[in-house]
Each structure stands twice: as C-alpha cells, then as structure tokens.
Amino acid sequence: MTGAAPTVLNILAVASEMFPLVKTGGLADVVGALPASLAPEGVVMRPLLPGYPAVMKAAAPESLLDLPALPGGGGRICRGRVGEIDFYALDAPQLFDRPGNPYLGPDGRDWPDNAVRFAALAWAAAAIGAGRLAEFVPDILHAHDWQAGLAPAYLRFGAQPGGRVPRSVMTVHNLAYQGQFPPGLLASLHLPPESFSIAGVEYYGQVGFLKAGLQLADRITTVSPTYAGELLTSAGGMGLDGLFRARSAVVSGILNGIDTELWNPASDPHLARPYDARRLKARAANKEALQERLGLAPEAGTLLFGVVSRLAWQKGLDLLLAAIPTLLAEGAQLAVLGTGEAPIEAGYRAAAATHPGRVACLIGFDEGLAHLFQAGADALLVPSRFEPCGLTQLSALRYGAVPVVARVGGLADTVIDAGAMALAAGVGTGVQFAPVTAEALEGAIRRAASLWREPAVWTRMQRNGMATDVSWQASARLYAKLFRDLLA
Numbered sequence: 001m002t003g004a005a006p007t008v009l010n011i012l013a014v015a016s017e018m019f020p021l022v023k024t025g026g027l028a029d030v031v032g033a034l035p036a037s038l039a040p041e042g043v044v045m046r047p048l049l050p051g052y053p054a055v056m057k058a059a060a061p062e063s064l065l066d067l068p069a070l071p072g073g074g075g076r077i078c079r080g081r082v083g084e085i086d087f088y089a090l091d092a093p094q095l096f097d098r099p100g101n102p103y104l105g106p107d108g109r110d111w112p113d114n115a116v117r118f119a120a121l122a123w124a125a126a127a128i129g130a131g132r133l134a135e136f137v138p139d140i141l142h143a144h145d146w147q148a149g150l151a152p153a154y155l156r157f158g159a160q161p162g163g164r165v166p167r168s169v170m171t172v173h174n175l176a177y178q179g180q181f182p183p184g185l186l187a188s189l190h191l192p193p194e195s196f197s198i199a200g201v202e203y204y205g206q207v208g209f210l211k212a213g214l215q216l217a218d219r220i221t222t223v224s225p226t227y228a229g230e231l232l233t234s235a236g237g238m239g240l241d242g243l244f245r246a247r248s249a250v251v252s253g254i255l256n257g258i259d260t261e262l263w264n265p266a267s268d269p270h271l272a273r274p275y276d277a278r279r280l281k282a283r284a285a286n287k288e289a290l291q292e293r294l295g296l297a298p299e300a301g302t303l304l305f306g307v308v309s310r311l312a313w314q315k316g317l318d319l320l321l322a323a324i325p326t327l328l329a330e331g332a333q334l335a336v337l338g339t340g341e342a343p344i345e346a347g348y349r350a351a352a353a354t355h356p357g358r359v360a361c362l363i364g365f366d367e368g369l370a371h372l373f374q375a376g377a378d379a380l381l382v383p384s385r386f387e388p389c390g391l392t393q394l395s396a397l398r399y400g401a402v403p404v405v406a407r408v409g410g411l412a413d414t415v416i417d418a419g420a421m422a423l424a425a426g427v428g429t430g431v432q433f434a435p436v437t438a439e440a441l442e443g444a445i446r447r448a449a450s451l452w453r454e455p456a457v458w459t460r461m462q463r464n465g466m467a468t469d470v471s472w473q474a475s476a477r478l479y480a481k482l483f484r485d486l487l488a
Helices: 026-041 053-057 114-129 151-156 209-216 225-230 241-246 280-294 317-329 342-354 367-376 392-399 409-414 420-425 438-452 455-467 473-487
Strands: 009-014 043-050 065-067 075-082 085-091 140-144 167-172 206-208 219-222 251-253 304-308 333-338 359-363 379-382 402-406 431-433
Touching: 009 026, 009 114, 009 473, 026 043, 026 085, 026 140, 026 473, 043 114, 043 473, 053 075, 053 085, 065 114, 075 114, 085 114, 114 140, 114 151, 114 209, 140 151, 140 473, 151 167, 151 209, 167 209, 167 473, 206 209, 209 241, 219 225, 219 473, 225 251, 225 409, 280 304, 280 333, 280 367, 280 455, 304 317, 304 367, 317 333, 317 342, 317 438, 333 342, 333 367, 342 359, 367 392, 379 392, 379 438, 392 402, 392 409, 392 455, 402 409, 402 438, 402 455, 431 438, 438 455
Parallel strands: 009 043, 009 140, 043 085, 140 167, 167 219, 219 251, 304 333, 304 379, 333 359, 379 402, 402 431
Antiparallel strands: 065 075, 075 085
C-alpha cells in the first residue's frame, strides 16, 4: 500500500541568470538545474528572468501580463522554454536589451541603472506572487542573490495592493555581492518611505537589496552547511553577521549539485576520449589533448594541476601565483583557464611566458575547454579565501581530477582530505589546506605531489571522487522539505 502523492507546489524562482541562456557564474547553473531536479519531488519551479536578448530569443512574443507601473518604465511577462525548463521573461527592452555582460556596460563598470533594472525584476516577481498571472500562481517566491533581494520587500510593503502574499525564501550564493544603492532612489524603486528602516531595506544609510531579502524573507538558505555557519561570524558575515545571527533559526545550508548528465566523462562530447571509473587509463588521452591544446610539454608522467576559475582575490589565485615556484620545483605543470582581475590575469600571462611548456594560461572562458580541463588535469586547484559552495570541485570529483582545496565553505563540505586516517580507511577524495595562505597552499601542493608518486593511492582517490554523489538528488529533497515545512 502506497501513501498519497504529495501536493504539487508551485515555486517562482527569481534570478538574474540561468544556464544555458545567460551565465556569468554558478548561480546560472543552480537556477538551470533546480526545476528538473525538483520535479520528482512534486515541485513545479518556474524561473523569472530579465529579458536579456538571449532570454527573449527563447521566449514567445505574446504577453501574459502587462506591467505598465514597472519601475524604470513599462514591461510585460512572456513565457519561454529552453530544454525541459519553462520560464518567464520580464520583457522591458529599456532595461535589459543590452549586449554582453548582464551587469556591466562596455566600459567594464556596472550599468548606472542597475538598481532600477533589478528592482523591476523583483517588482515583477511580486506581481506574479500576488496572483496576477492567471496560469501560474506560486505558493512560494524563491529569490536568488541581491538582484532578486527586493522581492520579499515588495511583498511586505504592498507593491501589489490587495494581492495575495506568498511565502518567500532568500538564497545567498555569494555574500560578497550585496547590491547597495543611494537612498534617494527609494521613490523610483517604488518603495514607500516606511520601508527605509532597520527592519526594512535600510542598510548603513543605503538601500540594501540583499539585506532587504535577508531581513524580510520567511526563510534564508545558502549553498553549503559550512558557509551557513561562516555567515554567522564577523569574518564571514561581511557586515551582515548580526542579521544572520538574529535570524539563525531560519538559516540553513543546502549544498549545490551539478547536472550529472551534462558533466559525465563517459558521454561528454567535449573530450578527446570518454572514460569512467573502470576505464581510467582512457583518461590519459584527454591529458595529452589538453597539453597539446595549451602548448605544455607532452609528458604523461608529469603531474598536471588545472585551474578553472574567475581570476580573483576571492578565489585565492594571487596565492597560487606566489606558489608557482613550489609547484615547478615538484616537477609539475600548471594549466589555467579563466578571466577576472587585470593584475592577476597579467601575473599568469607572465608566468606562462617565463615558463613555456610548464605553465599555460588561457584568459577567457570556453565551456567545452572547461570540460577538457576536468578530464585532462590530474589535480584541480581551488585555493579560495571563501567559497559558498563551489561547483568546479564537484565537476573535478566527477571527472577524476583530484581536488586540492582550501578548507572553507562548500569546499570543506564536499572534499574528504586524504590524511593518514582517510587513506587508511580508503575514503580520501582530495587534499584540503588551512589557513588560506601561500605557505599552506605550497604545503598542499607538495602533499598532492607526494600522493601522485603513489599510483595506487592516487587511483583510489580518483575512484573515490568519481563515486561521490555530486548530483542534485539529495539537495532537491532538502529544498522540497524546506518548501513544504514553510507552507505547513
């Protein structure tokens, strides 16, 4: 005898990007993966996205809901579909019909009207939450990062007079980006004067988009249990630790996953040769292809460290620059793929020029090459100073690239350090280090090189990593439980 099927829940996810339409980081991967992952749990999730050009190409032209009072000018809601995902687009060309990066203008600086642009996204979400879109009435509004942070504020302060008020969840993907703007914008953001208080959107005299969501949402989540704990500390809370501590009863950490069909070394079209945990020798063809692609010496027996990352201070890539002499002294190679802060980019260009055949960098991003990095590198370096969850180490585990990571956030939660006890138990999947300094990173590099010189141990670590569940399945169950508990 089976129990009754759970009641279907409707969730409106509000986010500024979603893979495969628009991606600048891991947020897009999460928003793109959750709808399909939650479907088996009886949850219907539909994202609401800004109507960037790439989004509108996947959207139907018909308007489902006109929004003439939208901040920043009128807009409308259209429906779209990409793959198996049904989504909604906020069609407001005056705000979103711009080429390139969704947040930055041609000069590399934030668009000067970003406050109004993303207030409009949150306001449209509140309109849908209020029941104005007949075909989809959400039980819960799920806001992601600062760009959606005003949505709970619009629900609280009556942006849709007389409308229903769904419950709300605010998810923090990276607290470093908070969305703070001058208080003089309050009226143009369609926020009433009474909203500008410590119990509302005010944050150190500014309008705080993320702060508003954290203050006013019914539940707060972030993307790993360890990061959830770090947010409660003065070091990790980035000025919001008091708020997190005050609301700690409604804060939880749920690990991200990855799309294990998209990230599957046995069927990945971007690889020189497919493989799995039983056919690890076939992985060597991908290392050879990566070395050839980047101009590294074609040495099968040399330990190849890879980096796929934003080249930023947060990611600790300045520390790795300082550790390159140690890496080379261990006889290893380094391959870097990413883009980011100009001084760090320049540092890797200079290292590649100084050590041809040993160090290679490709400044930019190529999705297919990122897959080859995971399949070709022997070890993947992630020396982040803080890392809410991290996705690159999850892909590394899946592909048998041994992660070498800082013991922070989701890196600490997803990689089992191959210390003496773990090796004795046969459960290690990578190398962790702390504190996050160049000296500790150098020690981790030396330890990884020592493990590399024991092929049986290294192969066991690879197979352990490849056996790790990095899918969304377990996390989807936790999200579904959180949603149902919230409604209960």
